[in-house]
């Protein structure tokens with residue numbers, strides 16, 4: 184078991200290169216199996232969720248070649264199986280994108296449903312509603328979702344909740360259905376747009392992605408493509424908040440500033456200074472942080488995947504702040520860990536009421552999920568003294584070389600195998 188050992192107190196300073204978006208890479212890699220021609224995809228982050236999905240794609244007979252660390256070539260001409268069922272796939276939510284991709288191409292898919300429920304119950308009723316509206320039969324049994332269609336025919340679908348996953352899955356199926364589909368109340372996240380752009384680069388006809396009405400004219404087949412994935416909005420936001428909590432000066436490079444607007448708006452309210460260029464944002468935070476309120480919302484609102492990071496920052500801001508989580512019902516599990524570091528936070532329902540503390544202190548803590556794990560790293564970087572963070576495999580699901588990138592900004596963070604001699608760390612860092 185690996186853990187991070189973190190000695191807090193250093194202001195982070197410097198530049199950090201942001202990688203490709205995990206949440207765009209996952210549906211795009213799934214969609215790459217929808218053509219028999221070869222697809223090249225660039226700017227793929229080398230993170231665990233992506234690598235598990237690539238394993239699943241290989242397991243059904245597609246050829247997957249890693250040209251270099253961030254470029255993948257896929258050829259799915261010889262897919263031999265539309266049943267995706269193994270222990271690894273259960274661990275990632277995004278395995279369900281293979282349902283949309285395989286159903287669209289082969290009119291048949293059987294995929295094991297993701298287990299676990301780390302940030303709240305994650306229903307799939309809107310995915311199923313969409314598949315059925317397009318003509319598929321859907322059965323959920325023995326932990327699998329099994330879906331099959333004689334014909335897939337375009338339809339008018341209203342999503343009862345704004346769902347990234349359901350919008351993406353339905354868009355993939357509709358791209359290869361007969362006739363026109365309209366998805367209303369669609370998710371507008373940058374990764375939804377990136378998938379639409381990728382499918383269009385393969386010959387699909389999708390308009391309106393990025394608005395809440397997506398119009399799709401189905402095509403009988405898709406062709407090869409060479410595509411580059413957008414930068415990761417959440418990785419960028421996490422490093423921007425790392426600057427805020429450590430009173431640092433960090434420039435995130437290779438970003439799309441437009442995708443970061445809700446994050447930059449909140450950093451300004453917290454009292455940070457920001458400078459934007461075409462593909463970089465600099466965050467300078469030399470003063471104490473100010474309190475504010477925030478509510479998570481679908482894009483372009485403040486992302487739920489940034490909720491733990493802003494809570495960590497507000498835990499150090501003067502005055503009282505309220506953070507309201509409106510997307511997932513169980514996303515404050517990390518607050519207990521933060522309390523052990525000196526935070527004053529009371530969770531009531533889906534809100535956290537934060538009375539800013541003057542400092543955090545290092546402690547032995549444990550990551551409850553991916554984004555909360557990253558946020559606890561930020562807390563430890565801001566804290567006085569040393570922290571040890573367990574369960575960092577969650578962080579490795581979505582952040583490439585997280586500790587190395589932080590080290591590049593001057594952080595004292597080390598990856599340790601728990602078997603290793605802990606005293607060695609003291610010798611290294613003094």
Ligand code: UD1
Nearest residue numbers: 206277304305306307308309310344346347348349488510
């Ligand atoms: C995706 C992201 C995740 C992010 C979330 C919200 C990926 C791999 N994951 O997750 O990081 O936190 O978007 O931005 O891209 N819901 C239903 N019925 C459904 C589907 C969803 O009720 O059929 C509900 C969910 O329970 C949740 C809300 O809708 O309360 C939003 O979920 P959704 O947007 O689907 O999240 P994911 O796609 O799972």
